[in-house]
Amino acid sequence: MSSESLYKxxxxxxxxxxxxxxxxxxxxxxxxxxxxxxxxxxxxxxxLYAVIVSTQTNADVFAYRFTFGNALADNLNVVMxxxxxxxxxxNTVFTAVAVTVGKTILSLLAGLAFVYFKFPGKWLVFGxxxxxxxxxxxxxxxxxxxxxxxxxxxxxxYQALIVPFIASATGTFLFRxxxxxxxxxxxxxxxxxxxxxxxxxxxVLIPISWNTIGALAVIQFVYVWNMYLWPRLVITxxxxxxxxxxxxxxxxxxxxxxxxxxxxxAVIASIPPVIVFVLLQKQFMSGFAIGRDK
Amino acid sequence: xxxxxxxxxGIAAALGAAFLGVTFQRAGRTPALGAALGALGGGGGTxxxxxxxxxxxxxxxxxxxxxxxxxxxxxxxxxxxxxPLRWWFVVRPQRRxxxxxxxGTFKGWLMPWLLLLPTLTVLVLFLYYPFLDTFRLSTxxxxxxxxxxxxxxxxxxxxxxxxxxxxxxVLTTFVISAAIIVIGLLLALLxxxxxxxxxxxxxxxxxxLVWSYAISPAVAGLIFFxxxxxxxxxxxxxxxxxxxxxxxxxxxxSLAVLAVVLASVWKSLGFNxxxxxxxxxxxxxxxxxxxxxxxxxxxxxFWFITxxxxxxxxxxxxxxxxxxxxxxxxxxIDTMTAGGPVGATTTLIYRIxxxxxxxxxxxxxxxxxxxxxxxxxxxxxxxxRTTARRVTYGA
Numbered sequence: 001m002s003s004e005s006l007y008k009x010x011x012x013x014x015x016x017x018x019x020x021x022x023x024x025x026x027x028x029x030x031x032x033x034x035x036x037x038x039x040x041x042x043x044x045x046x047x048l049y050a051v052i053v054s055t056q057t058n059a060d061v062f063a064y065r066f067t068f069g070n071a072l073a074d075n076l077n078v079v080m081x082x083x084x085x086x087x088x089x090x091n092t093v094f095t096a097v098a099v100t101v102g103k104t105i106l107s108l109l110a111g112l113a114f115v116y117f118k119f120p121g122k123w124l125v126f127g128x129x130x131x132x133x134x135x136x137x138x139x140x141x142x143x144x145x146x147x148x149x150x151x152x153x154x155x156x157x158y159q160a161l162i163v164p165f166i167a168s169a170t171g172t173f174l175f176r177x178x179x180x181x182x183x184x185x186x187x188x189x190x191x192x193x194x195x196x197x198x199x200x201x202x203x204v205l206i207p208i209s210w211n212t213i214g215a216l217a218v219i220q221f222v223y224v225w226n227m228y229l230w231p232r233l234v235i236t237x238x239x240x241x242x243x244x245x246x247x248x249x250x251x252x253x254x255x256x257x258x259x260x261x262x263x264x265x266a267v268i269a270s271i272p273p274v275i276v277f278v279l280l281q282k283q284f285m286s287g288f289a290i291g292r293d294k
Numbered sequence: 295x296x297x298x299x300x301x302x303x304g305i306a307a308a309l310g311a312a313f314l315g316v317t318f319q320r321a322g323r324t325p326a327l328g329a330a331l332g333a334l335g336g337g338g339g340t341x342x343x344x345x346x347x348x349x350x351x352x353x354x355x356x357x358x359x360x361x362x363x364x365x366x367x368x369x370x371x372x373x374x375x376x377x378p379l380r381w382w383f384v385v386r387p388q389r390r391x392x393x394x395x396x397x398g399t400f401k402g403w404l405m406p407w408l409l410l411l412p413t414l415t416v417l418v419l420f421l422y423y424p425f426l427d428t429f430r431l432s433t434x435x436x437x438x439x440x441x442x443x444x445x446x447x448x449x450x451x452x453x454x455x456x457x458x459x460x461x462x463x464v465l466t467t468f469v470i471s472a473a474i475i476v477i478g479l480l481l482a483l484l485x486x487x488x489x490x491x492x493x494x495x496x497x498x499x500x501x502x503l504v505w506s507y508a509i510s511p512a513v514a515g516l517i518f519f520x521x522x523x524x525x526x527x528x529x530x531x532x533x534x535x536x537x538x539x540x541x542x543x544x545x546x547x548s549l550a551v552l553a554v555v556l557a558s559v560w561k562s563l564g565f566n567x568x569x570x571x572x573x574x575x576x577x578x579x580x581x582x583x584x585x586x587x588x589x590x591x592x593x594x595x596f597w598f599i600t601x602x603x604x605x606x607x608x609x610x611x612x613x614x615x616x617x618x619x620x621x622x623x624x625x626x627i628d629t630m631t632a633g634g635p636v637g638a639t640t641t642l643i644y645r646i647x648x649x650x651x652x653x654x655x656x657x658x659x660x661x662x663x664x665x666x667x668x669x670x671x672x673x674x675x676x677x678x679r680t681t682a683r684r685v686t687y688g689a
Contacts, residue, residue: 001439015505017481029491029493029494031465032491032493033493033494035488036485036488036489036493036499036503039485039488039489039503040499040502040503041561043502043563043564044502044638045505046514046517046518046521046560047506047509047517047520049517049520049528050517050520053464053520054384058526061526062525062526064526064528064531073620080552084312093560095444105412106412106416107413109409109410109412109413110409110410110413112409113405113406113409115406116398116399116400117399117400117402117405117406117409118399119403119406119407125410125414128414128417129413129414129417132422133674134416134670134671134674135421135422135425135667136617136621136670138620138643138646138666139428139663139667139670140421140424140425140428140663141422141646141647141650141663141665142428142646142656142659142660142663143428143431144420144424145424146656147419147420147423147424147427147428147430154555163416163420164416164420165415165420166412166416167412167414167415167416167417167421168413169417172413183397185353186398187398187399187400188398191398191400195658196400197400197402197405199411200400202421222507222508225510226508226509226510226511226512226513227626227642228511228512228580228624228628229624229647233647233651242508244512244513244625245512246518247512247629248629249515251516257330257523259520259525259526259549262520263516263517263520264518266513266516266517268564269510269513270508270509270513273508273509273510274505274508274509276508277505277507277508278501278504278505281500281501281504281568284568285568285572288569294396
């Protein structure tokens with residue numbers, strides 16, 4: 001069956017269940033189930049294949065075996081002991097957590113300043129922060145690398161991976177929008193009780209903002225975990241390298257491509273961001289909804 | 295000098311004065327004030343770029359391209375000052391909102407600045423300073439270990455415009471972006487149009503459809519590097535068994551582009567599906583019901599009601615996919631093809647990387663960054679315009 005006719009068949013079944021009677025002879029919405037299972041399989045296939053290869057020897061790969069091999073322990077030994085996957089993973093975990101936490105704190109403070117204070121030039125400062133949305137790191141990479149490596153002397157350091165990324169226009173904007181929707185009675189009551197701004201943030205705002213914090217955290221965590229160009233340039237010492245770039249070192253030995261270890265590394269490097277994203281899907285979506293709802 | 299700098303500034307000031315003077319008069323404000331501000335804006339805008347460049351584009355030995363770029367820079371500088379001035383004095387007073395009553399604000403003039411200090415420091419040091427430095431570098435010749443960095447005016451830019459390899463990367467970037475958007479969004483819409491409906495196990499299906507967002511571009515490149523591997527890859531295993539052909543995925547230029555596009559479509563499919571599902575759930579059912587009573591077929595309802603209702607989401611996804619193809623794609627290209635074969639998958643960002651760090655042509659790469667920045671501005675402007683329009687319609 002061509003995909004087009006399958007598609008027509010599926011869309012036909014849509015309104016029938018929403019506002020008319022059902023078909024009789026098949027299980028409820030059989031076509032839609034079939035289609036979705038096929039879609040999940042096709043999307044899952046590349047990763048499934050990577051998982052299968054990661055348990056195989058090169059001989060299994062060349063023989064096109066589509067079953068699990070028994071080389072998983074050997075491959076794991078190669079990536080962990082012969083190569084430094086463990087070090088790379090640790091560097092990435094440390095960087096991703098540090099940037100996510102730092103970004104959340106700085107954005108919370110900036111959001112607090114923009115919503116709960118009056119000061120001259122507020123709109124100008126807000127514009128100054130917002131305009132950085134138009135400056136992706138990639139277009140600054142030439143000058144940024146010169147500044148960080150030559151002027152600051154931060155080549156191959158953790159701070160080079162962390163500090164440039166802990167301020168965020170997105171995060172500031174997100175918390176400003178969120179705080180602006182919180183009734184002002186809360187901060188008035190806090191002031192009557194004699195609380196200052198930081199106490200108000202800590203005791204009142206943060207406890208009611210976990211959804212927004214989660215939204216920013218999941219977006220930033222996945223972003224930093226998957227960063228590639230910057231660490232590839234600024235880290236030249238392999239003991240400080242992050243996993244996305246470090247995977248390159250698994251690609252080959254003197255005897256050619258080592259398929260199993262390479263795919264095992266790719267799978268291991270993908271597990272944390274996928275888990276975080278799947279668990280925080282709802283927050284992830286709401287983060288975009290707040291950001292877009294100006 | 296082809297033209298006297300003072301004359302250039304004078305003309306720009308006169309143009310600015312005329313522009314703001316007329317605008318002020320139309321808005322019922324004192325034209326003289328507008329003319330004075332306009333003269334300042336026009337003259338200042340000219341000096342913004344021309345003073346650092348020392349009016350080099352108008353020197354006698356320069357080419358037509360240089361003069362043209364010089365005029366363009368003056369126009370850009372003038373617009374940068376005049377448009378905000380017009381907004382501040384003419385547009386803003388007209389749409390005066392109800393003054394925001396600052397309820398529940400805390401007291402203290404120092405505190406807000408202390409709270410903003412970390413954010414502003416990082417933004418100035420790691421975004422604004424490199425941003426301005428990129429412009430400075432683009433007018434010099436900088437090499438990795440050379441002490442001298444001679445000033446070359448617009449030569450890096452005019453060089454780029456006449457560099458076939460660069461123009462080819464512009465084309466490559468557009469082709470890859472277009473392919474990722476068209477294939478990716480159509481597939482995502484198809485899948486989402488089934489997945490958004492209430493169905494048993496909807497949550498599980500959704501999770502199994504969208505997780506690929508969290509896969510990094512580099513890992514996507516590595517997995518597809520193995521899948522399309524000419525010796526052991528299963529892509530050729532299937533094409534061989536089904537059609538009896540083995541394809542040279544990474545040595546044929548168009549096939550390499552296709553491989554990169556397929557890897558990227560797979561990686562971004564999860565994101566696209568996620569947003570289309572959310573969008574479809576917001577399309578009101580009564581519209582479709584009304585159309586169905588009027589005798590519209592399922593396909594008609596889908597194309598004439600659902601798809602137009604999704605246009606804000608589609609637009610958002612087009613922008614994010616363009617950004618993805620322009621920047622994030624670097625990881626995929628680097629792990630899969632390294633820009634090859636013969637530059638077929640060298641996008642703009644990959645060329646910046648190759649020229650700046652592979653070849654040590656730092657200032658040439660900086661000039662490319664400036665051009666890429668102009669493209670980003672274009673995309674952002676588009677984004678803001680449509681956001682504004684949607685807000686007026688929605689309210």
